Amino acid sequence: MAEDDDERRSALRFRAPEPRIHTTAELKGTKLGRHVEIGSRVILREVTVGDFSYFERNGEAVYARIGKFCSIAAAVRINALEHPMERVTTHKVSYRPNEYFRFLPVDHEFRGRRQEKPVTIGNDVWIGHGAVILPGVTVGDGAVIGANAVVTKDVPRYTIVAGVPAKPIRRRFSAAIAERLQALAWWDWPLETLFEAVPDMQALVSEAFLEKWEARMAAAGDGLQTDRSNTVK
Numbered sequence: 001m002a003e004d005d006d007e008r009r010s011a012l013r014f015r016a017p018e019p020r021i022h023t024t025a026e027l028k029g030t031k032l033g034r035h036v037e038i039g040s041r042v043i044l045r046e047v048t049v050g051d052f053s054y055f056e057r058n059g060e061a062v063y064a065r066i067g068k069f070c071s072i073a074a075a076v077r078i079n080a081l082e083h084p085m086e087r088v089t090t091h092k093v094s095y096r097p098n099e100y101f102r103f104l105p106v107d108h109e110f111r112g113r114r115q116e117k118p119v120t121i122g123n124d125v126w127i128g129h130g131a132v133i134l135p136g137v138t139v140g141d142g143a144v145i146g147a148n149a150v151v152t153k154d155v156p157r158y159t160i161v162a163g164v165p166a167k168p169i170r171r172r173f174s175a176a177i178a179e180r181l182q183a184l185a186w187w188d189w190p191l192e193t194l195f196e197a198v199p200d201m202q203a204l205v206s207e208a209f210l211e212k213w214e215a216r217m218a219a220a221g222d223g224l225q226t227d228r229s230n231t232v233k
Contacts, residue, residue: 027044
């Protein structure tokens with residue numbers, strides 16, 4: 001009976017976890033987590049997207065791993081295409097000649113070079129409109145990337161960057177608060193815990209939220225297990 005009651009409560013509280021993908025989106029070799037949203041005309045190639053993350057319209061990503069609860073605005077480009085500047089031409093005729101000629105295959109060596117420079121996006125990252133993230137970059141948990149920024153270097157966790165090339169503007173929180181948020185890892189909590197925590201996310205400042213939920217997690221011990229699936233390390 002208790003199990004039946006739990007199932008009924010879950011059915012009322014939680015929407016269907018299946019990803020919502022716009023009909024105009026193009027996905028290839030991509031893995032989507034629960035409650036993921038993919039907007040119109042988004043193109044993803046060999047990308048993993050964690051739970052609750054979303055892409056707004058006209059975004060594009062290739063060879064990337066994206067954490068949970070990421071907010072990716074319109075026209076964002078993750079792992080922008082690299083061209084072979086050391087060759088006599090940067091044009092794709094040298095690495096995708098099959099698009100123009102028969103009997104000339106894709107240059108798999110160059111493709112492998114691209115695959116060896118993936119982009120890694122942490123959890124709870126906000127990427128502003130039109131931002132571009134270049135190959136091989138890692139963006140830490142809780143970071144914010146300003147609109148139209150071009151990110152050429154790794155972004156530390158809970159840091160706001162902007163500009164061309166992107167540079168640090170400030171930290172979202174003090175180092176101590178950031179450390180505690182990282183340890184709490186609320187993005188890995190099960191749905192039931194998240195459901196209860198959302199009102200506190202709305203009403204409490206970060207330190208008050210931490211004090212309440214650190215105490216609760218400590219008191220609960222093993223009773224509140226985190227969900228590490230699709231987590232970007």
